[in-house]
Amino acid sequence: MASDKNASTKIDTILTVAGRDPGNNHGVVNPPVYHASTIIFPTLADQEKASHDPLNHITYGRSGTPTQHALEEVMSQLEGAHRTVAVPSGLAAITGAMMPFVSAGDHMLISDSAYGPTRRFALNILKRFGVETTFFDPLMGEEIERLVQPNTKLFYVEAPGSLTFEMQDIPALSKVAHKHGAVVVADNTWATPVYCQPIKLGADIVVHAGTKYVVGHSDAMMGLICCNSETTYAAVKNTCSMLGFHAAPDDSYLALRGLRTLAVRLRRHEQSALEIARWLKTRPEVAKVLHPALPDCPGHEIWKRDFTGSSGLFAFILKDGYSKPAIAAMVDHMKLFGIGYSWGGYESLMIHAHPEVFRTAMPWPTEKTVIRVHIGLDDVGDIKADLAAGFERMAKANQTASAAE
Ligand SMILES: Cc1ncc(COP(=O)(O)O)c(C=O)c1O
Numbered sequence: 001m002a003s004d005k006n007a008s009t010k011i012d013t014i015l016t017v018a019g020r021d022p023g024n025n026h027g028v029v030n031p032p033v034y035h036a037s038t039i040i041f042p043t044l045a046d047q048e049k050a051s052h053d054p055l056n057h058i059t060y061g062r063s064g065t066p067t068q069h070a071l072e073e074v075m076s077q078l079e080g081a082h083r084t085v086a087v088p089s090g091l092a093a094i095t096g097a098m099m100p101f102v103s104a105g106d107h108m109l110i111s112d113s114a115y116g117p118t119r120r121f122a123l124n125i126l127k128r129f130g131v132e133t134t135f136f137d138p139l140m141g142e143e144i145e146r147l148v149q150p151n152t153k154l155f156y157v158e159a160p161g162s163l164t165f166e167m168q169d170i171p172a173l174s175k176v177a178h179k180h181g182a183v184v185v186a187d188n189t190w191a192t193p194v195y196c197q198p199i200k201l202g203a204d205i206v207v208h209a210g211t212k213y214v215v216g217h218s219d220a221m222m223g224l225i226c227c228n229s230e231t232t233y234a235a236v237k238n239t240c241s242m243l244g245f246h247a248a249p250d251d252s253y254l255a256l257r258g259l260r261t262l263a264v265r266l267r268r269h270e271q272s273a274l275e276i277a278r279w280l281k282t283r284p285e286v287a288k289v290l291h292p293a294l295p296d297c298p299g300h301e302i303w304k305r306d307f308t309g310s311s312g313l314f315a316f317i318l319k320d321g322y323s324k325p326a327i328a329a330m331v332d333h334m335k336l337f338g339i340g341y342s343w344g345g346y347e348s349l350m351i352h353a354h355p356e357v358f359r360t361a362m363p364w365p366t367e368k369t370v371i372r373v374h375i376g377l378d379d380v381g382d383i384k385a386d387l388a389a390g391f392e393r394m395a396k397a398n399q400t401a402s403a404a405e
Pocket of ligand 1: 089090091092115158162187189190208209210211212221222223341342343
């Protein structure tokens with residue numbers, strides 16, 4: 001069986017069928033790991049043919065191996081993309097997607113809720129090379145037009161933002177971007193193509209921290225840049241080649257293997273996260289739950305219109321009055337939640353987030369305690385019990401501190 005591009009357009013079937021090629025791999029179901037640097041060409045003519053068309057030939061390990069190409073093929077089918085470029089991390093996907101489209105003297109618009117290192121790259125590296133950035137209110141739709149300058153070349157969205165979970169209106173923003181000749185880059189790590197396909201909503205490029213749900217097991221770093229046309233693909237692939245970005249064969253294999261179970265994992269993450277989010281809304285310690293699938297969350301209507309589901313990552317804001325030691329009493333002693341920055345693996349995670357450090361267009365109140373959680377594949381009753389015990393520890397530590405005052 002060779003991978004059939006047209007076997008189905010259904011996500012679950014693409015996830016199980018695409019990228020496989022047992023006919024060329026001794027019947028082996030999963031594409032094997034090809035480790036390579038040097039590629040040997042049979043003849044001078046073959047070498048020259050490959051060097052004249054590097055986007056369609058394997059010329060050197062850095063240009064990609066069949067393992068990487070299998071992963072790229074699956075991602076392209078899932079995202080409805082023309083072609084995909086796999087790179088070493090999610091951040092490399094972000095930088096590799098921005099660099100081809102901006103030059104000295106250009107301007108970019110980035111959602112104020114974007115992932116911190118995305119902002120840092122714009123403000124530290126691209127700024128030094130003469131590219132200016134304006135951050136925009138994530139919830140602004142077509143009004144973004146008033147921020148567009150004659151030199152605006154790129155709009156960057158991350159829907160929802162991975163700390164504060166505000167949605168963005170990708171169709172409205174894309175309409176304005178295209179009117180002014182700018183490209184739209186969308187970070188789709190949270191929803192994955194199982195629940196959102198930004199190219200269908202108007203984006204030109206979709207980036208993924210494959211490190212999260214694609215790999216799904218917290219054991220590899222991966223970035224994916226899905227491009228909507230041969231033009232954007234050539235621009236991205238050539239830039240990534242010049243930067244030396246290369247997805248390692250073993251990590252490509254792990255990402256490809258992770259993809260096979262993405263939809264089933266994600267549905268479980270979604271179900272458990274929604275149950276926990278709704279339960280958190282009933283807790284006396286919680287002021288607000290930030291989850292786009294909840295009707296009172298900013299941008300919920302956009303989520304309902306453009307997404308078919310939600311994932312396991314969301315946040316909640318504690319009511320005022322809990323001291324730092326009280327918060328630590330909860331976070332430090334969770335049984336199932338690790339304290340960790342990443343997410344998208346099978347495990348539950350918790351982090352005291354500080355969105356106020358990043359925000360500029362729409363400042364975030366510094367005094368609010370934001371706890372971001374990733375709801376893993378553990379039993380949801382156990383997760384709830386772990387959180388309930390954490391709240392009890394927090395309340396007890398607060399009472400002890402006030403009694404001592
Ligand atoms: C939304 C989002 N995009 C991109 C990245 C970067 O991914 P990586 O850690 O693989 O570089 C992250 C990492 O946390 C993220 O949360």
